[in-house]
Structure formats: structure tokens, C-alpha cells
Amino acid sequence: MATIALSIRTENLTKIYKVGWGRTQLGLDNLSLDVTEGQIFGLVGPNGSGKTTALKLLLGLVFPTSGTGEVMGLPLGSSEYKQRVGYLPEGPYFYEHLTAPELLRMYGSLFGMGGPTLEKRIQELLELVDMWTRRHYRVQNYSRGMRQRVGVAQALINDPDLVFFDEPTSGLDPIGAKDIREVILKLRDRGKTIFLCSHLLKEMEPLCDHIGILARGKLIAQGSVMELLEGDEKRYRMETTGLSDELEAKLAQRATGVVKLDDTVRFLFDGQQSAFEAAGVVTSEGGTLLTVGPDRRTLEEVFIEVVGEETA
Ligand SMILES: Nc1ncnc2c1ncn2[C@@H]1O[C@H](COP(=O)(O)OP(=O)(O)OP(=O)(O)O)[C@@H](O)[C@H]1O
Ligand SMILES: [Mg+2]
Incomplete structure (x- = not known):
């Protein structure tokens, strides 16, 4: 059986706390979420x-101001x-x-x-x-x-x-x-x-x-x-260290972006081929190749990007 069982499902779940003197505090704003079993x-x-x-x-410890949800197929907050x-x-x-x-x-x-x-x-x-x-x-x-x-x-x-x-x-x-x-x-x-x-x-x-x-x-x-x-599908990332200024400049010409970190230099490329060619240049001209591969982002990078946009 190939059905995907949901463990949690919420729709527009919203919580506005009352904090006294008629004032309110937003806790959760229209959360719609599916969590698959397992x-x-x-x-x-x-x-x-x-x-x-x-x-x-989700645990039924506080009541939603609006919205609905199910946990293990049962209505939100039910004792079962x-x-x-x-x-x-x-x-x-x-x-x-x-x-x-x-x-x-x-x-x-x-x-x-x-x-x-x-x-x-x-x-x-x-x-x-x-x-x-x-x-x-x-x-x-x-x-x-x-x-x-x-x-x-x-x-x-x-x-x-x-x-x-x-x-x-x-x-x-x-x-x-x-x-x-x-x-x-x-x-x-x-x-x-x-x-x-x-x-x-x-x-x-x-x-x-x-x-x-x-x-x-x-x-x-x-x-x-x-x-x-996953970043942009076609973007590749190469990390290197120990480059001479000359080699760095040469690689920068091939790359679409260069980021200098402490003692490593990160180059970005459009497509796998140009990244792998550049990696060949690094190794044949005395630099050290640390990694080369698709430009996968870290959760921290994604987080800063989306939270930054939201709060801007
Ligand atoms: N009982 C409450 N009465 C009034 N406001 C509350 C109450 N509980 C939470 N809040 C407010 O709701 C918002 C969300 O709080 P919540 O505790 O859910 O955040 P959180 O993401 O778990 O934060 P943390 O990372 O600090 O644990 C906050 O502004 C908080 O001050
Ligand atoms: Mg918390």
C-alpha cells in the first residue's frame, strides 16, 4: 500500500494570547502543516x-484562537x-x-x-x-x-x-x-x-x-x-586553499562569484563542466582543492535569507 499516512495536519492554526488590559500577543499565525508518519x-x-x-x-495544552488540526487522525485536543x-x-x-x-x-x-x-x-x-x-x-x-x-x-x-x-x-x-x-x-x-x-x-x-x-x-x-x-541546480561551488595571487586571479576570471573566507577561497560556477575544469587548474598549478560540487546551501544560509526577507 503506497498511501502516505499523515501524523499531523493543521490548517490556519492561529493563537493570539490575551495578556491583560485588553492587550493581545500573537503566538502563531495561520500555521498550515502536514507531517508524514515516520x-x-x-x-x-x-x-x-x-x-x-x-x-x-498540537498537544492540546492551549486552545487555538482559530484554525483546525488533526493529530493521528483525531481532532486537535481530543483526549484519545x-x-x-x-x-x-x-x-x-x-x-x-x-x-x-x-x-x-x-x-x-x-x-x-x-x-x-x-x-x-x-x-x-x-x-x-x-x-x-x-x-x-x-x-x-x-x-x-x-x-x-x-x-x-x-x-x-x-x-x-x-x-x-x-x-x-x-x-x-x-x-x-x-x-x-x-x-x-x-x-x-x-x-x-x-x-x-x-x-x-x-x-x-x-x-x-x-x-x-x-x-x-x-x-x-x-x-x-x-x-x-538545494541551491540553483546549475550552480557549482569549489573551495580551495593555498592559492597564489596569480592563480586566484586566473580562477576568478572563470568563476561567476568569489567569496574569500579565512584561509579558503570559494568560487561559484555556472554548470558542472566549468567547475571541474577549474578544479583541474587548481591541482595542476599548485593550489589545494578542498571540495567541488553542487552549490548546496546550509540551513543557516537558508534561514538567514528567508528570515531576513520576512523581517526586512
Ligand atoms: N502564555 C503566554 N502568554 C502570552 N504570550 C505568550 C505566551 N506564551 C508565549 N507567548 C508569546 O508568543 C510568542 C511565541 O512564543 P513561543 O514561546 O511560542 O516562541 P518560541 O519560538 O518557542 O521561542 P523560544 O525559542 O524562546 O522558546 C512570543 O511573543 C511569546 O512572548
Ligand atoms: Mg520555545
């Missing part, structure tokens, strides 16, 4: 752009799907005096779980997030990374098909962040759908299948990571 969807955007608001609307999703809030709060197994037992009981099934699940999850050997520690003695690991385990206690993570790696050191990313990829391999919010573009680019970019509550770009990052 993918990692990343919502990125600057601070205050509406990421957490979108996530809370709330039992079947997982959620890691931003900076999760836990009871300080509990250990990880005690904490997970408590969350498990909220889902009607108990007995040996729950104990087995707790061990599996604590192993997954590398906290099993540290299971006797109390939350009050946790590092930030340990809190986040247990937060991930908590979000998975009910074996959800769809998991929401709000800034899952913020404030973690590089190894902690990498471990969390690996857990997220493992979850996708097991067929789960992941909805992530983050402003860490460098992390989101290799992790996500699909990305939506929010600015001031509006979705200003979305697509598969491939679609978003």
Missing part, C-alpha cells in the same frame, strides 16, 4: 517565533490521542527527591501501567538514554544532561507513536547533545514520528527529514531538507 519534522525559528506555541497547540503521544517540554521539571525509576514509575502509572511490564519498560528506557547505571541518583543531584536524558525516557514511557521534543539538546555539551540526537534517530528507525522544535540549525540540518521555518508566528518556508537546501 519522519523527523523540525520546526526552527528565532526566539519567540511560535515554536513552543505550535507544539502546545493525548494518551498515545510523548512530550519532552523545554527545561523539564521533576520532583527533586525521586530517582529515575521512581519518576518513571509515577509517569507510567498515569498511563495505567504497572507491574513487571512497567519495570521492564523502565529498564529499557533508562538503558536507551544511558541512565541505567546511574539509576540510584536522585534528581536533585542530576546534571543538566542527566535531566534531559530522563526527560526523554519520561516522554517515551507510554511507547508513543508520535513524540514531541521542545529544544531537546539546548544547554547540553556536545556529547550529551549527540547522544540525544542518536536516541531520536533510533526512535525514527523504530517507526516513530518525531516533532522537534529548536533554534540550533546546525543540529537540525543532519537530523531532520523535513523542516519548517517560523518567523514571528508565520511559517515562511518548509520542505524536505533536500528541497530547502
